[in-house]
Amino acid sequence: MWCSRMALRGLQRITPLALTSNMQREMSGLSRVYITRQIPPEGLKILRESGQVQFQLWDSDDIPVPRQEMLEKVKGADALLCVLTEKIDAELLDAAGPNLKVISTMSVGFDHLSLEELKRRGIRVGYTPDVLTDSVAELTVALLLTTSRRLIEATHEAKTGGWGTWRTLWLCGHELANSTVGILGLGRIGVAIAERLAPFKVKKFIYTDVVPRPELASMINAEYVSFDELAEQSDFLSVCCALTPETKEICNKNLFSKMKSTSIFINTSRGGVVNQDDLYEALSTGQIAGAGLDVTVPEPLPISHPLFTLKNCVILPHIASASYITRNAMSALAANNLLLGLRGEPMIKELKL
């Protein structure tokens, strides 16, 4: 059902069957929005109270909207609010039709959006950077320590009888003190991770990117190095770059073969930047010491996947931004971007296409 503020208060029932969507829109004066997921309450509240839109949503957080359902439901919409599991491509934009003016994604990543198509059609795109930086940086540090200090293995041993006497080299890991931490793709999140790691007495931060980022680098005293130098020198390598055609599977056997056998690889960006077969090889042969992944291809990673068999690989189910505050902030920002976009005003966070 399309829900406007009035309808939600039970003052008005939408929608006489004989009217086309354009007629309904013109009569109500409200823009039509399709929301592809049950998003956290802050965003829904903003949309409801705006008096600007009527919306219809896929009312589940547990199952993504089936593609066919979405293709039908977007017909005639003025705006879509989506999450990262929905592919917004030419087929979907065709299904939505010419009224569609705004896509607002509740994510900082935008690899699920066909940007060329959106640009060609003059559709504006909102996204949600910044509000999730703290949460993602925090989780990255947690994952890094969990992997490097082998916490999952350790709790498993403690629970299952593997805890014998105190042993001199049992469950030894790698420490951050005096280490070199490398960041692949320096942006807000990379800086926030480094700021949190610095108090662990990291010796040096290095980074690589398409071009040097002196302003960001100066915040964490990081040195710009080549891709190969990053691989060779990092004791901990944290992937923070966006997934683009250029970064697809950039972490492959070429990178892993240059890393130290004591190095820890961490990925909280997108699974697609890693060649998982090459990573499995590097982990299982001891080419690198361990990997912590919050993101994989596909998601969810099938439980039969070989990476799950490795003790030195910690896999999380894409939860880097999963704190109540952050997810509500993302939801609110996505709603506000959408409303501003529909009014033809600058969004709070808009992708430059």
Ligand SMILES: O=C(O)C(=O)CO
């Ligand atoms: O916002 C994103 O892009 C995410 O991956 C959510 O953590």
